[in-house]
Amino acid sequence: MVAFASPGFDRMTVTLFIPCFVDALFPRAGIGMVHILERLGHKVVCPAALVCCGQPAFNAGYWEEARPIAAQTLDTLKDAEAVVIGSGSCGAMVKKFYPQLFAKTRREELALQVAARTWEFSDFLVNKLEVTDVNARFPARVTFHDGCQGLRELGLKQPPRTLLAEVRELELVEMSEAEDCCGFGGTFAVKFPMISTAMGEVKCASALETGADYIVSNDASCLLQIQGLLSRQGAKIKTIHLAEVLDQQ
Amino acid sequence: MTGNAKKFLREAWRMTRDLRHRQTVRTALENNEIARNQRQAAFQDWPAARQAAAETRWEAVNQLDQHLTVFAERIALRGTKVHWASTDMEACQIIARIIQTKGARYVIKSKSMTGEEIRLTQALEVAGFEVVESDLGEFIVQLRHEAPYHPVFPALHLARGEIKELFQRELGDVPSDSPEDLAMAARSVLREKFLAAEVGITGANFAIAETGMISITENEGNARLTATLPKTMITLLGIEKILPRLEDLALLMPVLATAGTGQAMTAYNTLYGGPRQFGENDGPTEFHVVLLDNRRTKILADVEQRDALHCIRCGACLNVCPVFRNVGGHAYGATYSGPIGAVLMPHRRGLPDWKHLSEASTLCGACTEACPVKIDLHHHLLQNRRNAVRKQVSYLEQFRYDVFTSLVNHSLVWSLAKKSAWLAWPLHKIVKGTVLDPVRAWSRARDLPPVPRESFKDWWRTRK
Numbered sequence: 001m002v003a004f005a006s007p008g009f010d011r012m013t014v015t016l017f018i019p020c021f022v023d024a025l026f027p028r029a030g031i032g033m034v035h036i037l038e039r040l041g042h043k044v045v046c047p048a049a050l051v052c053c054g055q056p057a058f059n060a061g062y063w064e065e066a067r068p069i070a071a072q073t074l075d076t077l078k079d080a081e082a083v084v085i086g087s088g089s090c091g092a093m094v095k096k097f098y099p100q101l102f103a104k105t106r107r108e109e110l111a112l113q114v115a116a117r118t119w120e121f122s123d124f125l126v127n128k129l130e131v132t133d134v135n136a137r138f139p140a141r142v143t144f145h146d147g148c149q150g151l152r153e154l155g156l157k158q159p160p161r162t163l164l165a166e167v168r169e170l171e172l173v174e175m176s177e178a179e180d181c182c183g184f185g186g187t188f189a190v191k192f193p194m195i196s197t198a199m200g201e202v203k204c205a206s207a208l209e210t211g212a213d214y215i216v217s218n219d220a221s222c223l224l225q226i227q228g229l230l231s232r233q234g235a236k237i238k239t240i241h242l243a244e245v246l247d248q249q
Numbered sequence: 250m251t252g253n254a255k256k257f258l259r260e261a262w263r264m265t266r267d268l269r270h271r272q273t274v275r276t277a278l279e280n281n282e283i284a285r286n287q288r289q290a291a292f293q294d295w296p297a298a299r300q301a302a303a304e305t306r307w308e309a310v311n312q313l314d315q316h317l318t319v320f321a322e323r324i325a326l327r328g329t330k331v332h333w334a335s336t337d338m339e340a341c342q343i344i345a346r347i348i349q350t351k352g353a354r355y356v357i358k359s360k361s362m363t364g365e366e367i368r369l370t371q372a373l374e375v376a377g378f379e380v381v382e383s384d385l386g387e388f389i390v391q392l393r394h395e396a397p398y399h400p401v402f403p404a405l406h407l408a409r410g411e412i413k414e415l416f417q418r419e420l421g422d423v424p425s426d427s428p429e430d431l432a433m434a435a436r437s438v439l440r441e442k443f444l445a446a447e448v449g450i451t452g453a454n455f456a457i458a459e460t461g462m463i464s465i466t467e468n469e470g471n472a473r474l475t476a477t478l479p480k481t482m483i484t485l486l487g488i489e490k491i492l493p494r495l496e497d498l499a500l501l502m503p504v505l506a507t508a509g510t511g512q513a514m515t516a517y518n519t520l521y522g523g524p525r526q527f528g529e530n531d532g533p534t535e536f537h538v539v540l541l542d543n544r545r546t547k548i549l550a551d552v553e554q555r556d557a558l559h560c561i562r563c564g565a566c567l568n569v570c571p572v573f574r575n576v577g578g579h580a581y582g583a584t585y586s587g588p589i590g591a592v593l594m595p596h597r598r599g600l601p602d603w604k605h606l607s608e609a610s611t612l613c614g615a616c617t618e619a620c621p622v623k624i625d626l627h628h629h630l631l632q633n634r635r636n637a638v639r640k641q642v643s644y645l646e647q648f649r650y651d652v653f654t655s656l657v658n659h660s661l662v663w664s665l666a667k668k669s670a671w672l673a674w675p676l677h678k679i680v681k682g683t684v685l686d687p688v689r690a691w692s693r694a695r696d697l698p699p700v701p702r703e704s705f706k707d708w709w710r711t712r713k
Contacts, residue, residue: 199572
């Protein structure tokens with residue numbers, strides 16, 4: 001853990017963007033992020049107007065409907081020093097797709113600026129703060145599931161693993177299909193429930209093969225899908241967000 | 250919802266429940282992935298090879314008019330007859346007329362997805378010709394009266410036992426279901442067909458502009474027999490198959506083999522430059538090349554999705570696609586299935602009828618990552634969704650997103666919504682999974698997590 005009182009420490013004001021479904025369904029993941037960022041000595045703010053990135057409408061093709069949501073988010077983040085998003089897919093929305101959504105509009109420049117100042121949580125710790133050890137202890141065997149957008153849109157294969165490697169008493173066992181999609185895909189999960197479920201079943205089987213106690217991910221939406229299936233199957237393995245693991249002392 | 254979409258949903262329900270199919274395909278494609286990864290690792294720098302391959306294809310496609318003209322001129326110099334077909338029907342007519350002029354009845358065919366695209370075999374059969382597929386996988390699916398399941402592995406979905414049963418029923422006794430015995434059984438039939446055939450039809454992997462040559466890549470040697478035994482050879486290919494230079498093959502051939510079958514190189518790689526030349530003792534005496542547009546120029550005109558023409562039909566995007574793996578190649582109801590099919594079909598047959606394939610994706614991006622010529626596949630699916638809404642908006646869906654927007658853009662309304670969800674949560678247990686369940690599509694096979702009383706934002710507010 002970085003000693004924040006050390007000389008040269010740059011105390012930042014971090015605007016933490018807890019996406020809508022994490023806010024409503026996985027509050028502990030958000031709380032974990034606040035704890036960790038504060039323990040590292042940074043000031044955390046969570047503006048009330050930051051609720052959703054607009055991805056559901058955007059991914060469904062309803063760009064006009066997504067724009068007011070994205071605009072409110074962008075305007076709220078206008079003066080933020082650093083933005084941390086607690087989800088790889090919402091992170092990809094802000095970093096990669098906002099500039100497309102606002103291309104040739106008056107917010108294009110703002111979208112590009114905010115994109116450059118926005119980080120997914122694990123990316124922020126490892127690549128911006130250069131912190132790999134957050135002094136966590138989690139005595140369990142875990143396997144890590146890569147959320148697709150964090151993995152492929154943002155290229156975040158390594159940061160979560162770097163962080164997990166430093167957690168005391170934690171053993172990481174990779175599953176054979178760690179990079180395979182869990183089948184959530186937002187509205188895809190209810191528009192094509194049979195494909196979504198089949199994909200999730202393959203994922204769960206792959207995770208169960210590792211004999212892990214927990215499936216960890218930096219994307220809560222994947223955990224919603226995986227946990228939903230495992231709970232119905234009555235499987236013992238549990239799901240947990242990366243931030244919750246890192247928050248365990 | 251269109252008929253195609255309904256059919257896709259029906260097939261998706263059927264196939265995702267078929268656990269034997271899931272296992273067969275998973276095992277086959279996992280083995281393919283292992284081989285592919287090994288071959289990729291053998292490249293000094295696979296990402297750089299991909300980049301170079303993508304740039305070569307970009308160059309070919311973005312100067313298609315010039316390369317095509319050069320190709321047609323040069324291959325014609327050695328006595329090849331070049332035909333231009335604007336549509337599928339026109340291509341079928343051209344080919345049928347050539348066969349008719351030869352007074353032929355028996356046609357042998359090697360693998361061609363472009364042939365599938367224009368339904369060539371069916372058209373020729375209707376015209377009274379007997380057409381036999383000489384590729385083993387294609388031969389198997391032809392016997393089953395099925396379309397190929399996959400562009401590279403047409404019979405990927407079948408276990409060896411099923412193929413043995415099929416051969417026994419259709420061809421006579423087969424000693425075992427070993428690959429050797431199965432191949433021998435097919436070969437004994439096919440040899441006769443090769444010798445009887447008066448016309449051979451092939452596809453093409455590439456057309457080399459610089460030298461005016463057709464490049465064909467295969468593992469069985471059947472395409473060579475198809476191209477050399479009959480007196481007349483016809484090659485059908487899409488106009489996008491152009492490569493500017495002969496030396497481009499040095500990169501594209503191993504890239505295709507690696508991405509497609511996980512081989513360093515396929516077993517047989519042949520260049521065809523024309524019919525039998527003066528002084529040569531073998532090869533066809535007549536050689537026809539049919540260049541097909543069939544809406545490829547429409548894709549060319551679409552700046553955003555033009556790179557879809559880079560496709561070298563390796564099948565890598567299907568192999569890694571979790572949707573393809575679970576619904577299988579036939580569920581798409583299209584010649585080109587998987588991610589590339591979802592991108593190509595709207596161009597070929599219209600977005601309204603084929604947008605469902607773009608919706609049937611989590612946008613996971615495994616396809617884009619696997620594509621050896623860097624087609625931006627999953628982002629094209631996203632663009633298709635946007636284009637579909639622009640073309641024909643669903644008012645119900647639009648209303649839903651409008652409601653969603655006002656929900657998340659007003660923090661007070663959002664708080665109330667969360668509270669309501671918390672209050673409704675115990676009630677949901679009563680109707681869970683029944684027809685009364687508003688989220689039945691989710692809860693049929695999955696549980697919902699309990700809605701916590703205190704949301705993150707509640708916690709944050711009380712903490713301050």
